[in-house]
Amino acid sequence: MTQDPNPARPADRDGEDGRGTPVGRRVLLGMLAAGAAGVAAAPLLQRAYDSTIGAAAQKDPTGLSGLLPAGGGFRYYSVTGSVPHKGERDYRLTVDGLVRHRASHRLADLRAMPQTRLVRDVQCVTGWRVPHTAFEGVRLATLLDAAGVRPEAEAVHFTCFDGAYRESLTLEQARRDDVLVALRMQDRPLGHDHGGPVRLYAAPMYFYKSAKWLSRITVTDRVRPGYWEERGYDVDAWVGRSNGRDDVPTT
Numbered sequence: 001m002t003q004d005p006n007p008a009r010p011a012d013r014d015g016e017d018g019r020g021t022p023v024g025r026r027v028l029l030g031m032l033a034a035g036a037a038g039v040a041a042a043p044l045l046q047r048a049y050d051s052t053i054g055a056a057a058q059k060d061p062t063g064l065s066g067l068l069p070a071g072g073g074f075r076y077y078s079v080t081g082s083v084p085h086k087g088e089r090d091y092r093l094t095v096d097g098l099v100r101h102r103a104s105h106r107l108a109d110l111r112a113m114p115q116t117r118l119v120r121d122v123q124c125v126t127g128w129r130v131p132h133t134a135f136e137g138v139r140l141a142t143l144l145d146a147a148g149v150r151p152e153a154e155a156v157h158f159t160c161f162d163g164a165y166r167e168s169l170t171l172e173q174a175r176r177d178d179v180l181v182a183l184r185m186q187d188r189p190l191g192h193d194h195g196g197p198v199r200l201y202a203a204p205m206y207f208y209k210s211a212k213w214l215s216r217i218t219v220t221d222r223v224r225p226g227y228w229e230e231r232g233y234d235v236d237a238w239v240g241r242s243n244g245r246d247d248v249p250t251t
Ligand SMILES: Nc1nc2c(c(=O)[nH]1)N[C@H]1C(S)=C(S)[C@@H](COP(=O)(O)O)O[C@H]1N2
Pocket: 016, 074, 075, 076, 077, 078, 079, 080, 123, 124, 125, 160, 162, 165, 193, 194, 195, 207, 208, 209, 210, 211, 212, 213, 228
């Protein structure tokens, strides 16, 4: 079996890029073998490969979704072809559902709240990984507390202004202090391709949980499978415990 000499580098192609052939089984297994380094979920990957990646590669109607080999090992993912740009004037983050006070936050409102900075390893379920990446923003718990979550609530849904992607977390997961509504990445404002101006950052989970272009946070009574989860990814997306011993909160 071939070893990937540098598991942090992306393979040429994989299941989320929406074009071309998905990464071959042998390559994927090679990445898994090399990935004592970081991939802690071989069964999940194998299952994702078996049930999802082949189909997912055909799901993109435009053939444009997302893939520019980016600096530092990142890949840009989008399940849609083009996403509107939003900024200071037209960006709003709605918090609604089972809350006492529905809210609509502008970027300036979010920046005025306490900020938390975390440095963790980013891990995509398809095998690439970017160590020591800083994300900074408002704890999701802060926004939930401000909205006043009703007692019957159990889960939180995330809607994206790309019009396609969605995710959810249990309320317990959503309240963790390593789950952020991120405004900054690598100590710069979050760029459009990385989901700017605002994305979710669920640090302890595979990166597919971290919904880009976040526009709405809806408190609900149950978890609903997200975009990739409907296509076979695990709703439970924890990365192994080795991720995240090195966080540096600077609230
Ligand atoms: N809105 C939206 N969010 C998304 C995705 C997407 O396609 N659309 N892809 C997910 C997946 S599978 C990964 S690995 C990361 C990729 O983030 P990046 O493009 O900043 O590298 O975003 C996640 N969030």
